Amino acid sequence: MSGQKNRQVLVKKLPDGIPLEDDFEMGESAIPEPQDGTFRARTLVLSLDPYVRAVMSGRHFYGAPKPGDVMRGRSVARVDASRHPQYREGDVVVMESGLQDYAISDGDDVHRADTGTAPVSTALGVLGMPGLTAYAALLGPAQIKEGETVLVSAASGAVGSMVGQIAKINGCRAIGIAGSEEKCRWTESEAGFDACLNRKTDDLHARLSELAADGADIFFDNTGGDIQNLVMTKHLAVNSRVILSGLITQYNLPEAPPGPNLGNLCKMRTTVFGFVVYDFEHMRERFLTDAKRWFAEGKIRFKEDMTEGLETAPAQFSKLMHGDNFGKTLVKVAE
């Protein structure tokens, strides 16, 4: 690989509020060589995810990065040099690569990109961690049952769209909340939700009172904030379950705002689960078996917001954190 360099997206400064393109800068290093027990992989498609903003604030169990660090991120990557017993050149994997062309791994937290007939990029979306998040939460703690009403925020995203589609596959009613008419249209007509409310233009309280007069049996919360407050205080059903999966509304804030009053949880005998997908690795195989079959049967739609070129990653991340993305936010880095 002589002459070539490893391009990297570095943290320039820790963002203040919503991350801007300018909070990052491009850098480069020599292309690393794998040592015994490790492999090197070429990044193909990068995933940009809201939780990384929480990491940057030190509010995630991963530590906060420092200026100069390679920005964290998962990717689909192809092994191009290996001294690891289980990975060979040409293997396509999902790994924590960081935002760079090449990364070294010891195989920890690496999965083979097993997507069947679906595009390999879905290993970062509906057939990857976001899909597993929806699947494991609904079938695990939320104990989804046929005929229930499932309400999900950020409904057109990778997690949200899978929540609604898995709900439909399980014979439930799916109601989404999303941030634009375009997102709502896709969520209803493509992803097959029964309804999707526009949080910017709909009167959510009035619409939810009509659509789910007895409240949501399952509320899958990706956003926190006003939506969480409204749903948890006024739109839960008796014996409801709440999955706290994401808090995108507050990742940009300097400190955590107050949450919903919890009185209604007693009244409704609600159970709330702080959900971390990493605890559900044991469901991954079952998820992939189901999800690949559903995909092959045409039951899974997905939407991607993909740009090309590693250097587009900072702007894509900023767009995501502004809520202006539509679909799973990705960057194509190489073929």
Added chain:
Amino acid sequence: MSGQKNRQVLVKKLPDGIPLEDDFEMGESAIPEPQDGTFRARTLVLSLDPYVRAVMSGRHFYGAPKPGDVMRGRSVARVDASRHPQYREGDVVVMESGLQDYAISDGDDVHRADTGTAPVSTALGVLGMPGLTAYAALLGPAQIKEGETVLVSAASGAVGSMVGQIAKINGCRAIGIAGSEEKCRWTESEAGFDACLNRKTDDLHARLSELAADGADIFFDNTGGDIQNLVMTKHLAVNSRVILSGLITQYNLPEAPPGPNLGNLCKMRTTVFGFVVYDFEHMRERFLTDAKRWFAEGKIRFKEDMTEGLETAPAQFSKLMHGDNFGKTLVKVAE
């Protein structure tokens, strides 16, 4: 019963803020006669409970009372006339009698006052609904395990003191939070908690950081408010469980204040249960078997704040809602 009257505590006006003695008035009616399928009971000891304040605000699934209604309340009572097939004169029961000398019941939601060697008043406290609340929550949803740290607010009350004592019986560490030095002393030296913090004088954050550096495995919340906020955002352990049982800090408020930010629940993979004891009737028999044995073995201490005379009930209720009671708040009405 000719010549005698049935004295009653009536709601005079719905309280604004903390209920005052003057929000109630004494009234009387004829002593009622039981019809076929009902019995009449003479109130012996009345229970005064914080949740009744929530009822008065219409925030409970029981409807709100109107001025002139008999104030709601449970009591230990003795059947003194029966046309009910299952209850005979002399039977001692726990029932929703309201605050009055005599009440009629069709047997629904009536239990025999089964306290073994303990005083009959404990059927309203540690061996009654408050005791069942602690028992069912810890052994049911909270899934208490030996060696865990159990933190409970309002620790010297009937529910709180049982939470800590059942925690100790199960080989756990019990930490309480209470509202006076006297309550804390009793909670530690009589009820056997490992520690009890005074919410009025202790720096709760600092003390909890010392006493439970890894956080509470179980937080049993009877109060809501600042304590709920502090514990749920800063003092939960990984895989912790929170029982939302009472919200005494907000029953007097005109509207529900914001709650804790829920971000920490994700980080700690916490499960929160909105707990309603009425859902756990199936555990009552098991509870009574255990609790009467524990009582006989000297493992259960209890504290009562009992006055004499039906007419003392309004002042007792007001004292309870001011947080000035110490122990289970009761009114002795008859022998």
